[in-house]
Amino acid sequence: MSWHYEKAPLNGGAPGDAYKSVFNGSGKNEAANLAREAIQNSVDAAADPGGSVRVDFRFRRLEGEARQAFETAASLTDIAVREPALGLPKSNAFRDRARPLDLLYVDDYDTTGLKGNPTHPSSNLRKLLMDLGGSGKAQNQTGSGGSYGFGKAVYSSNSRIGTIFAFSRTEDAQGAPISLLMGCAYQTGHEFEGKPFTGRAFLGTEVLVPDEGVRFDPLQGAAAEEMAARLGFQREDGLGTSILLIDTAVQPEDLVAGIEDWWWPRIEARLLEASVFDWRGEEYVPRPKQRPHIYPFTKAFDSAIGKAPDIAGRQQRKLFNRSQDLDIGALGAVVLDDSEEENPLGEDFENRLDTVALVRGPLMVVDYHQNWRLSATAPRAVGCFVAAEDVDEVLKLSEPPAHDRWDPTAQRLQIDGDEKTEIVKSILARIKKGFRDFQNSAKPPAPPRPRRLTKLERDLASWFGVGPKGRPAPPGPNPAPISLRPYGPRIEVDGDGLRATGHVDISLPEGSPVAELPFRVRILLKVAEEDGVSAADPIPLELEPDCPLEPLGEDLWLGVVTPAGPARIGFRSQAYDPSWTVQLVPEVLPVEEAAS
Numbered sequence: 001m002s003w004h005y006e007k008a009p010l011n012g013g014a015p016g017d018a019y020k021s022v023f024n025g026s027g028k029n030e031a032a033n034l035a036r037e038a039i040q041n042s043v044d045a046a047a048d049p050g051g052s053v054r055v056d057f058r059f060r061r062l063e064g065e066a067r068q069a070f071e072t073a074a075s076l077t078d079i080a081v082r083e084p085a086l087g088l089p090k091s092n093a094f095r096d097r098a099r100p101l102d103l104l105y106v107d108d109y110d111t112t113g114l115k116g117n118p119t120h121p122s123s124n125l126r127k128l129l130m131d132l133g134g135s136g137k138a139q140n141q142t143g144s145g146g147s148y149g150f151g152k153a154v155y156s157s158n159s160r161i162g163t164i165f166a167f168s169r170t171e172d173a174q175g176a177p178i179s180l181l182m183g184c185a186y187q188t189g190h191e192f193e194g195k196p197f198t199g200r201a202f203l204g205t206e207v208l209v210p211d212e213g214v215r216f217d218p219l220q221g222a223a224a225e226e227m228a229a230r231l232g233f234q235r236e237d238g239l240g241t242s243i244l245l246i247d248t249a250v251q252p253e254d255l256v257a258g259i260e261d262w263w264w265p266r267i268e269a270r271l272l273e274a275s276v277f278d279w280r281g282e283e284y285v286p287r288p289k290q291r292p293h294i295y296p297f298t299k300a301f302d303s304a305i306g307k308a309p310d311i312a313g314r315q316q317r318k319l320f321n322r323s324q325d326l327d328i329g330a331l332g333a334v335v336l337d338d339s340e341e342e343n344p345l346g347e348d349f350e351n352r353l354d355t356v357a358l359v360r361g362p363l364m365v366v367d368y369h370q371n372w373r374l375s376a377t378a379p380r381a382v383g384c385f386v387a388a389e390d391v392d393e394v395l396k397l398s399e400p401p402a403h404d405r406w407d408p409t410a411q412r413l414q415i416d417g418d419e420k421t422e423i424v425k426s427i428l429a430r431i432k433k434g435f436r437d438f439q440n441s442a443k444p445p446a447p448p449r450p451r452r453l454t455k456l457e458r459d460l461a462s463w464f465g466v467g468p469k470g471r472p473a474p475p476g477p478n479p480a481p482i483s484l485r486p487y488g489p490r491i492e493v494d495g496d497g498l499r500a501t502g503h504v505d506i507s508l509p510e511g512s513p514v515a516e517l518p519f520r521v522r523i524l525l526k527v528a529e530e531d532g533v534s535a536a537d538p539i540p541l542e543l544e545p546d547c548p549l550e551p552l553g554e555d556l557w558l559g560v561v562t563p564a565g566p567a568r569i570g571f572r573s574q575a576y577d578p579s580w581t582v583q584l585v586p587e588v589l590p591v592e593e594a595a596s
Helices: 030-044 064-073 124-129 136-140 151-156 221-230 252-268 295-304 347-352 389-398 419-441 454-464 591-595
Strands: 003-007 053-062 101-109 163-171 177-186 190-192 195-203 205-209 213-217 240-246 272-277 315-319 329-335 356-359 365-369 381-387 483-494 497-507 517-529 541-545 550-553 556-561 567-573 581-590
Touching (some): 030 053, 030 252, 030 272, 053 064, 053 252, 124 177, 177 221, 252 272, 295 329, 356 419, 381 389, 381 419, 389 419, 483 567, 497 517, 497 556, 497 581, 517 541, 556 567
Parallel strands (some): 356 381
Antiparallel strands (some): 163 177, 329 381, 356 365, 517 556, 541 567, 550 556
């Protein structure tokens, strides 16, 4: 197979690098753009519109013979001979032969694949790989994410040689199963051997169409499957599409962060499963609720969709009135627990304080929006606006190619007059007023109050002779000194939840005259809330003592401590919700003291 470079038409046309420059100046890093746009393409192709999809990002690193075999399979020599004229980064794979060749495969499942007649301009394959812009997607896919046909840009712009392959198992126009594979390169227009070229190239089948010219078609059927295997595609059974980015600079951890930052609403709605596999095959699963800068927005999202109740002065849902007989959507807002000393979202995310996450049909965050002055007195807060289905198409038309804001001045809104422009203006104005009204009426967060272990304080005061000023020390020697020292809890990730582990040491002081002392111990792990420890049941613990313990009921245990060393009791909790904050509450007292 050979790459076919497109000759420049006599009347000019878009060069290949025009297909990958749409995200320049977007303000987001490459991994974030890739996470946003690649998943959006898959969501738009969901087999069940509005249903769940799965997207895997799989990295592969090639060196030595493996790299050489791949370059032969991909016919990269055809591109390498033109490299000086293609406008590629200096660090591209053709110039830097010493470093490994990094590949990235993006595989989606529960989608339709690139359906349609692959030789016809209306097919999804040709729209993905060959069209630039166009309004067909905007007109034909209500509730979709994309509408410009620039989705291909995110793939080619993350290849240092501007080269990708698309492999899809789908159905043709008659509904019959079909496999498709095609390579595309998007590079600078250039001259080669005295002839001008657009910078676009295709690896597939060259078809001469009488009176029209040359058409480039994908490989089909067994030929597509064979080439996919040589290129390292590893699709599971079922319909769907895989995109291969050759010579990528994207890092796995940045990709995980991009998925968490922009797709957390769909993840929280359980409509997106995403995984990132690094070069060693280690899997990373995005967990947005475990990120301090995202978790408050998930609470605002729950509020906006009516999943969480209003809490006076702390959390509120605002359902906006209809406009032009259309449902608008709802705003959820929450006050942040913070202090003057630190940013509750983390020092790297100060720009998201007092912002509202804008969300519509695909459940991607379009923007962390703010167009108002920050208040010096109102408590800091975040919000989430979830648009109603009635206005989804209007908001989609207001988005630029990068889909990163709602712009009431967008020209596509004005095709039918000013009606759609006014809807977008109204939505943004309502978000601003609703969020500011919430902030102004919200109560500053109460500082967390530590739970005092009153019984333990009294016991320790009695045993060690410590007490408030003015209280006389107890007469005579302390007959039964004992101490408890907690270590933990340490928090560990366990699947979709968390576990707490640690231990407590119960000991007698050195030189104690007591040979042994029975004690009662209770170790609880409670769920902390904003106003202290909740009344909810404690999280069950599995104890691992290094001394005999006898159950006494009601979470009480009987043990014995000696001067030889501490009695150590390890603990491990059951898995619990990652959104919970937990507090260890240990209590110990001698049997004699308890009996009195």
